[in-house]
Amino acid sequence: MLIDRIEARKNPTKHTLVALVENKPGVLNRVASLMRRRNFNIESLAVGTTEDPTVSRMTIVIDASRTNAALVERNLYKLVNVIDVQDVTDLPTVVRELALIKVRVSDAQHRGEIKQIADMFQSRVVDVAKESVIIEVTGEEQKVDSILNVLQDYGILEVVRTGRIAMTRG
Amino acid sequence: MLTCEPLKSYEEGCGLNEEEMNMKLTGAQVIWETIIQQGTNVVFGYPGGAILPTYDALVDYQDRVHHVLVRHEENAALAADAYFRATGKVGVCMATSGPGATNLVTGLANAMMDSSAVVAITGQVASYLVGSDAFQETDVTGVTLPITKHNYLVMDVNELPQVMAEAFYIARSGRPGPVLVDICKDVQQKMVDYEPIASVQMRGYRAIKPHGRQDIPALLQRAKELIDHARRPIILAGQGIKHGNAHEEFRAFVEKSGIPVATTLLGIGVLSEDHPLNLRMMGMHGEAYVNQAIANADLLIALGMRFDDRVTGNLKTYAKNARVIHVDIDAAEINKNVPADVGIVASVKDVLRELTPMIEKRSYPAWMEQINEWRADTQARDVLNVALPDDMLLAPHVMRAIWEETKGECTICTDVGQHQMWETQYFQHTRKNQLITSGGLGTMGFALPAAIGAKFGRPDDEVWAIAGDGGFQMSIPELATVMQEKLDIKIAIINNNFLGMVRQWQELMHNHRYSAVEMWTPDFVKLAQAYGMCGLRATNIKEAREVIRRAREHKGPVLIEFVVEKETNVFPMIQPGKSLNEMTRRPIQPAALGGGMEFMKEKAR
Numbered sequence A: 001m002l003i004d005r006i007e008a009r010k011n012p013t014k015h016t017l018v019a020l021v022e023n024k025p026g027v028l029n030r031v032a033s034l035m036r037r038r039n040f041n042i043e044s045l046a047v048g049t050t051e052d053p054t055v056s057r058m059t060i061v062i063d064a065s066r067t068n069a070a071l072v073e074r075n076l077y078k079l080v081n082v083i084d085v086q087d088v089t090d091l092p093t094v095v096r097e098l099a100l101i102k103v104r105v106s107d108a109q110h111r112g113e114i115k116q117i118a119d120m121f122q123s124r125v126v127d128v129a130k131e132s133v134i135i136e137v138t139g140e141e142q143k144v145d146s147i148l149n150v151l152q153d154y155g156i157l158e159v160v161r162t163g164r165i166a167m168t169r170g
Numbered sequence B: 001m002l003t004c005e006p007l008k009s010y011e012e013g014c015g016l017n018e019e020e021m022n023m024k025l026t027g028a029q030v031i032w033e034t035i036i037q038q039g040t041n042v043v044f045g046y047p048g049g050a051i052l053p054t055y056d057a058l059v060d061y062q063d064r065v066h067h068v069l070v071r072h073e074e075n076a077a078l079a080a081d082a083y084f085r086a087t088g089k090v091g092v093c094m095a096t097s098g099p100g101a102t103n104l105v106t107g108l109a110n111a112m113m114d115s116s117a118v119v120a121i122t123g124q125v126a127s128y129l130v131g132s133d134a135f136q137e138t139d140v141t142g143v144t145l146p147i148t149k150h151n152y153l154v155m156d157v158n159e160l161p162q163v164m165a166e167a168f169y170i171a172r173s174g175r176p177g178p179v180l181v182d183i184c185k186d187v188q189q190k191m192v193d194y195e196p197i198a199s200v201q202m203r204g205y206r207a208i209k210p211h212g213r214q215d216i217p218a219l220l221q222r223a224k225e226l227i228d229h230a231r232r233p234i235i236l237a238g239q240g241i242k243h244g245n246a247h248e249e250f251r252a253f254v255e256k257s258g259i260p261v262a263t264t265l266l267g268i269g270v271l272s273e274d275h276p277l278n279l280r281m282m283g284m285h286g287e288a289y290v291n292q293a294i295a296n297a298d299l300l301i302a303l304g305m306r307f308d309d310r311v312t313g314n315l316k317t318y319a320k321n322a323r324v325i326h327v328d329i330d331a332a333e334i335n336k337n338v339p340a341d342v343g344i345v346a347s348v349k350d351v352l353r354e355l356t357p358m359i360e361k362r363s364y365p366a367w368m369e370q371i372n373e374w375r376a377d378t379q380a381r382d383v384l385n386v387a388l389p390d391d392m393l394l395a396p397h398v399m400r401a402i403w404e405e406t407k408g409e410c411t412i413c414t415d416v417g418q419h420q421m422w423e424t425q426y427f428q429h430t431r432k433n434q435l436i437t438s439g440g441l442g443t444m445g446f447a448l449p450a451a452i453g454a455k456f457g458r459p460d461d462e463v464w465a466i467a468g469d470g471g472f473q474m475s476i477p478e479l480a481t482v483m484q485e486k487l488d489i490k491i492a493i494i495n496n497n498f499l500g501m502v503r504q505w506q507e508l509m510h511n512h513r514y515s516a517v518e519m520w521t522p523d524f525v526k527l528a529q530a531y532g533m534c535g536l537r538a539t540n541i542k543e544a545r546e547v548i549r550r551a552r553e554h555k556g557p558v559l560i561e562f563v564v565e566k567e568t569n570v571f572p573m574i575q576p577g578k579s580l581n582e583m584t585r586r587p588i589q590p591a592a593l594g595g596g597m598e599f600m601k602e603k604a605r
Helices: A002-010 A027-037 A069-078 A108-120 A141-154 B010-014 B027-037 B049-061 B073-087 B105-113 B140-147 B157-172 B185-189 B216-229 B247-257 B288-295 B348-358 B365-380 B395-406 B418-426 B447-457 B469-475 B478-484 B500-509 B524-530 B541-553
Strands: A014-022 A042-049 A055-063 A082-087 A093-104 A124-128 A132-139 A156-161 A165-168 B024-026 B042-045 B066-069 B091-095 B118-124 B150-154 B178-184 B191-193 B233-237 B261-263 B278-281 B299-303 B323-328 B342-345 B411-414 B463-468 B489-495 B534-538 B558-563
Touching (some): A014 A027, A014 A069, A014 A165, A027 A042, A027 A055, A027 A069, A055 A069, A069 A082, A093 A141, A108 A124, A108 A132, A108 A141, A132 A141, A141 A156, B024 B027, B027 B049, B027 B157, B027 B185, B042 B073, B042 B447, B049 B091, B049 B118, B049 B185, B066 B447, B066 B478, B073 B091, B073 B105, B073 B118, B073 B447, B105 B118, B105 B140, B105 B178, B118 B140, B118 B157, B118 B185, B140 B178, B150 B157, B157 B178, B157 B191, B178 B185, B233 B247, B247 B348, B278 B288, B278 B418, B288 B365, B395 B418, B395 B463, B395 B489, B395 B541, B411 B418, B411 B447, B418 B500, B447 B463, B447 B469, B447 B478, B447 B489, B463 B469, B469 B489, B524 B534, B524 B558, B534 B541, B541 B558
Parallel strands (some): B042 B091, B091 B118, B118 B178, B150 B178, B233 B261, B233 B299, B299 B323, B323 B342, B411 B463, B463 B489, B534 B558
Antiparallel strands (some): A014 A055, A093 A156, A093 A165
């Protein structure tokens, strides 16, 4: 099942849109509501503030085989609070995702192995408990997918991913 | 007394005193000031607790704004919508919080679907009560989010002047649409420094937002080339031509290009229907020759229309061999339903101004001959060819009679259903924006409130509301509004004791299984009289003409009930999912009616 998801994520039909929106109450709701009522499929949506406190930035990932990315872009433009939309899919970009992964550890040996895996992925163990550890991993989605794939055998208890954020280079 | 002394201050120079320069107004006053400044002088509304401060302030504005007390908030929104369509000025409706505001929903959805500039002002509970489930509190911005172009909740009076100005600007600019402003009760009462806002600058909103960077000259050049090479072109004309006030440019383009025109339902009236190149309405109930022309075209020039499914039928088979030029002010319409070879995001007016000089003056004799051949076949099937017996009246005859008696000099507001389609088929629209009808949403009950709105917009015009017995029963209460406002409106009810269009679908697609479509109706003539209105009835064509004449002579509102044949169908018809060339046609009509209603019922040949 996880493998399927990984395969799906490698699908080249994925489109990344970056939308600058006014940092006002309800704007996320307007975007989400637009997606819902137009029956657009969102893979991920990450929102945060920018260098300008009045502007928020959304990174929206769409599976273009199911949803026409250009139509999403044009419909976003119709929202009054949307300042700018750019499809950065074909532009040189830095793309990142953050994930926290809680893995089951049954003994000290496992804990050591997991620490090693984390190191290999240049990620960190950020919490250690009696029967679990939390790993923080940052990188492109494939990297997150890969570590998830490796850790699967140990028993993944919980995963949270931020969704893709993207910034054009230069 | 003349004086040569210099003016003491700027204020004195303007003829304003200090107080006026720094005008302090209540939120309620700001609302009325903005409405007046925006050029709207009629507001359709219904008061209630949360909007009371605004109604209180209305007392001081009565000489500048006329408030129409409707009998249901939905009709306030529908009337405001029709007021916009009749005048081009933003329609304004007003309601209180909670149920008042939620009652606007259908009217706002109607304005959204048909791109009408409407500003709805609703009262909200006091700002300190928002979120507490206070009496008559509803999350109105949440409720109306998907059915407005934009909406606001105003909790701070200092934002109100700007928000009000933005609301009007958003409503009428670009692709028009409804904007709702939900204003807390205490905001209406608080004072604010008010200065009229002359122009609105908004950070994100642009009236036209093209997709990417458009190379307009290159797109126009490609459009010209497609037009040059076309042998069977057709123009699909939509409401965008009306909204962009591009009637003149459109006519010039049509006449120079020599390309025949098919209109959408809402595009009726963008070109006079007696113009030789106007083929008239396309789509589900468009005349067969129009749909045949589209199905066989090699070029579609779609102007300010959005390829609604009622227009295209099955998209897979829609105008298969046609290249497509699509011009729309809304970028999201390009490639939404039908892929465009040339898609231009701009106002139709601007595009036609550029494009018309670029093209050759042409005509398409062979193409027109083919269309006329199809047209002759359609005319041979016209139900009006049949001499009706004295005890029978058909709705198409009523529509034709209204057209002939008024000589087409009137504004028509229709409801939704069979009568609406018969109106488009048998009334020849020669005037600009003559037909006001609910297109995209198909709102039953539209006709009467729309006629009220249209009458305020066009007080000197003859206004007809044409409704079915079903839709009319949804707006009966507005007869009281008509009387209170002394509006000279002629109301025609086409009564077949059925929800006619639903019955037609049940007959054709559900094997005659009539479910919940038979309608008991009141005595409409007595009903009219109960409201103090003149009531008339007609049951055959002779009476129909007589009552139409009497109604027109009568100064004041008249309600006419036309009792028509119960089970007639609107043909032609493209059944849902079918292609343009799979229409269910009218049969070729016999010269005289030989018993039964079979002549109306033949299926596709």
